[in-house]
Amino acid sequence: MGTGAGLRSQARGGIAGARGLSGEVAALLAEGIAQGHHLGGQVCAMRDGREALHLAVGEARPGEPMTAAHLLHWFSAGKPFAAVAFGQLWERGLCHLDDPVARHLPEFAQHGKEAITLRHVLTHTGGFRSRLDLEWSAESWTEHIARVCAAKRERDWSPGRKAGYHIASGWFVLAEVLRRLDGRPYDCYVREEIAEPLGLADTWFTLSAEGYRAYGDRLAPIFTTEGERSHPLEFWLGASGAGALLPGASARGPVRDLARFYAMLLGGGQLDGCRLLLPQTVEALVARQRTGLYDHTFGHEIDWGLGFIIESSRYGVETVPYGYGRHASVRTFGHGGQQSSSGFADPECGLAVAIAVNGMPGERVHQRRFLDLLSALYVDLDLA
Structure with missing residues (x-):
């Protein structure tokens, strides 16, 4: 697809803290850069509450290497908050x-x-x-x-x-x-009752004008890469977009924060001595509350918990939208974000994952991109 030379730049951001990485996830991210689907991305995976992989590849914006410290848009991946x-x-x-x-x-x-x-x-x-x-x-x-x-x-x-x-x-x-x-x-509630207790210092649903200026270039824009010309999404540029509270869409942060959120849920509502929920509450939230129903928005059968998408590959692993790859267990729960991000937990292997990229290439391309990326992640971690 014709997306401009800027999006075909090489993955100059390199790899940050990619312990145990065999290379398939990094290779697929680099391939997506070469194809113009995104400029760069971040991946973080935790096993049993400990960081197993932390990756930053490509560029946050043309000419600026992506780092693990950049704040990326999570969109609907923030809904589980x-x-x-x-x-x-x-x-x-x-x-x-x-x-x-x-x-x-x-x-x-x-x-x-x-x-x-x-x-x-x-x-x-x-x-x-x-x-x-x-x-x-x-x-x-x-x-x-x-x-x-x-x-x-x-x-x-x-x-x-x-x-x-x-x-x-x-x-x-x-x-x-x-x-x-x-x-x-x-937004204040989430900061005070969820983000700050968990040490998610850079997780935000809104930023004040002062906060927006303080973060500066650490705020990575999101690009639409579908069609002949790529461009950043105008709504999210500037202090006004950063200050808009959209509870289902305005979450942003480094993906390590989102991975820690899921590690807390895997811990029965607790992480590093900080308890946010009782174990029985977590169990209710991530249990199958809706099973086998055809979703009239997504056009596919998808199971749901209470605010979480439950692993639904039983309805077609190659076709289910916003799934968790080919190797996730049946108990996996999480949520994707529009053509750009995903956070989830797989209780069967103690895995908490967050991934975000800064290019939106259209639903068809994105679904294939993340199906392959999340499948490769299990391979890189010797879980498949």
């Missing part, structure tokens, strides 16, 4: 899984949405996909919530019995419910 936040509220007795959303967000109870529960939101079976699921917008928080609440339940949709991934709308609902129950905005 909301699931963990919900688990914390659940443990505190502030809400329950089968609470109607309207119990905590009364204005949601309109246009057929009165019976939709928090469980339906977390399993993407509520049926209130809207324009918010099709665009990134810099509207105010109040405007976002008003639009979600005004959305209609989709025709012929029985909540809990029909499935369709809600790209953005469901996570606005969860974040607003959290704000009303706890009192803190979602």
Whole structure:
């Protein structure tokens, strides 16, 4: 594909801390650079709570080597932070899984949405996909919530019995419910109750203007590489994009932070002496809560936990979108981010993984790219 000389530059960023790497992941990342699918990327894998691989390849932007310290966009790979936040509220007795959303967000109870529960939101079976699921917008928080609440339940949709991934709308609902129950905005809650306790110093859902300036060039842009010309996505450039709170899309950080998040979940809610959740809460979040349903957004059968995509290769390992490669165990859970990232945990081998690249080449190319990359990761770690 014709994507310009900048995206065909060699992987000059090199490898940072690639202990135990046999080379297949690095080779595939370099191949993607040569093909113009991305400029560079980061990979981090932990086994049994210890770092097993940490890789930075290529460029963060044309002419600037990628390092392990760059903050990459995670997009929907950050959605599970909301699931963990919900688990914390659940443990505190502030809400329950089968609470109607309207119990905590009364204005949601309109246009057929009165019976939709928090469980339906977390399993993407509520049926209130809207324009918010099709665009990134810099509207105010109040405007976002008003639009979600005004959305209609989709025709012929029985909540809990029909499935369709809600790209953005469901996570606005969860974040607003959290704000009303706890009192803190979602981004502040995640920083104070999840990121900071785990030592995820560079994980953010929003950045202040001061924070944006302080990070400077460590904030790696995301490029669309589909078509004849590549270019950075304008919405995410500048302080205004960095300051926009989109709970289902605005997460960013080095991938090591995301890998540590999954290592915490593998530890039953605890990592390095810091406990965020009880083991039984983690078990509920990552158990199969939705099984065998056709997803009307993705066009494929996909199983779900509460805010987590559960390994679904039983429905077609070569075709299931946003899976975890050819070698992941049936208990693997995690979440992908739009054409760019994935974080997951495989309990069968104690593996926590995060990967992000800075090029979006279109869904077809991306799905093949990550299927091959995540499969190769298991090979590099002698797990396949």
